[in-house]
Amino acid sequence: MGNIQVLDDHTINQIAAGEVIERPASVVKELVENSLDAKAKNIWIRVEEGGTELIVVRDDGLGMDRDDATLAFRKHSTSKIREFDDLQDVITSGFRGEALPSIASVSRLRITTSEKDSSVGTRITIEGNNNLKIEDYAAPQGTTIEVSDLFFNTPARSKYLKRISTELQHIVKIITIEAIRRPDVSFNLVHGERKLIEAPASDLKTRIGILLGREASKELIEMSGEIDELRIYGFLTRPSVSRKSMAGLYLHVNGRPIQARNISYSIKGAYGSLLHDGHFPIGALFIEIPSKDVDVNVHPAKTIVRIANEEKINKMLRQIIRDILAKQALISHVDLETTNTNSIFGTAIPASKTRNKAVALNSIDSFQQEFDVSLQEEQIETNMPSMRPLSLIENKYIVAMGLDGLYIIDFHAAHERVMYERLKDQKRFKRVGKQDLLKPISLELSKSESTAFEDMLGDITEMGFDAEKIGPSSFMIRSVPALLAGSEPERIREAIDDIVESGTMKTAEEKHTLMMYTVACHSALRAGDKLTMAQMEFVIREMESIPNPYACVHGRPTVMTITPAELDKKFKRSGF
Secondary structure, eight states: OOOOOOOOHHHHHHHHHHHHOSSHHHHHHHHHHHHHHTTOSEEEEEEEGGGTSEEEEEEOSOOOOHHHHHHTTSTTOOSSOSSGGGGGGOOSSOOSSOHHHHHHHTSEEEEEEEOTTOSSEEEEEEETTEEEEEEEEOOOSEEEEEEESTTTTOHHHHTTOOOHHHHHHHHHHHHHHHHHHOTTSEEEEEETTEEEEEEOSOOHHHHHHHHHOHHHHTTEEEEEEEETTEEEEEEEEOTTSEESSGGGEEEEETTEEEOOHHHHHHHHHHHGGGSOTTOEEOEEEEEEOOGGGEEOTTOTTSOOOEETTHHHHHHHHHHHHHHHHHHTTOOOOOOTTSEEOOSTTOOOEEGGGSOOSBOOOHHHHTTHHHHHHHHHHSOOOOOOOOEEEEEEETTTEEEEEETTEEEEEEHHHHHHHHHHHHHHHHHHTTOOOEEEEEEEEEEEOOHHHHHHHHHTHHHHHHTTOEEEEOSSSEEEEEEEEGGGTTOOHHHHHHHHHHHHHGGGOSSHHHHHHHHHHHHHHHHSOOTTOBOOHHHHHHHHHHHHTSSOTTBOTTSOBOEEEEOHHHHHHHTTOOOO
């Protein structure tokens, strides 16, 4: 007896804070959402040291009187719902009454608030959810919350925080999400003396341009339509502007920002073959469905929702987007009479899904000389069998003949491995080559991408890029790694997108490895490239010159062997 006991309120609050407050960005999110719920039209955010030292969120919302301000620090105290049934139709950002008590339990917090036409405001100071100091304070209408020394009383949690730049990237991402969600509200984010986001109240299209970059804003298509009880509104880019991840796709269900892989893939599926493999459009989409079909009370972060009849909703969503793309003349019916029989097996491939011209292979020609030196310095032995190319299958696979039978080579995976080994040689011998661009590439990034990219300029330069900042979120790429020389600007942009994402890796070693993988992947031949016989021969010879030619950098196999015995078995031959 006596082993089980009721925890004290302070311990309960600290445990709960672990679910709600994971990092400085979590604090910013909760405070900004409270400002929006208070009907603020202007929100100012200032952070120091990535939010670990200081977070200040100020708004011109409704404000609070003394009683409400004091009660706000009690667990599960909220003005947004009254009973359980209210959760069904909740429209506010917050509704659990957890944010302020959770933040106060792991920080030093001060709130200053005043209602409209009030002669005096209220200031409350609290440290670790203890010792509330309440006083009158003259203040304009609205609320200002200052959070300092985050996790000062939970050192075990603070040690898991990332670099200042990483924490700052998360904050920029949160403000981007909230600002896209509410273009009618002005947002300003400052880090120290550096202004990161300045987004005055505007329409949605303008807001997307401010936050996601001019490149995206020029290619936006308005998405508006409905089927049955599903309605959508927003803007998505044309296929010419896309990203290899979902990071540029901002989704909302009934006005609430959400994370939903299934919906993202449905949108991607609506574009079909218009997008590169693995790519997603950029933009913001607002989805409206009956509130009874949405459960927002799934996770404390409130970014995950559960949708009834999700498969049906996704099907209707795809149909609406397809119809809009068709009206833009981006989707057309495949003409089955104009097909391309480029498979050795005679399988007809729709012409719309093949590239009709042979790739120039600048990525091979431009770096060949660069690596010959390093290859001479170290003899490489490989058990790669000797083979000669025969043909292509669907512009993806090289069919080759060797002593042991037929070989099927995934030429993208194989060439990717070659490029990685070459880059590794260059870095080892400190001969990382770079190539000046005849025409520099202008890079317009989103606010969050710009923050990450600027922080990584040193690492990017070491990899062979020469990037110059020319505007708040604009950079000029003047040189690229030798492996990427001759690549299309689109490929270079894709490589940079992936490199920026590597900035959140835990260690420098992990980050550099991923950067090398990225450069190798984007400089390699792609599925769909129509290779000449000489180019197929070159890929095979390059495979013979590297160690570990049988797997790409992601672990996928590069070669499959079909022996005469296996062919006999397939054709049910015996006795030979």
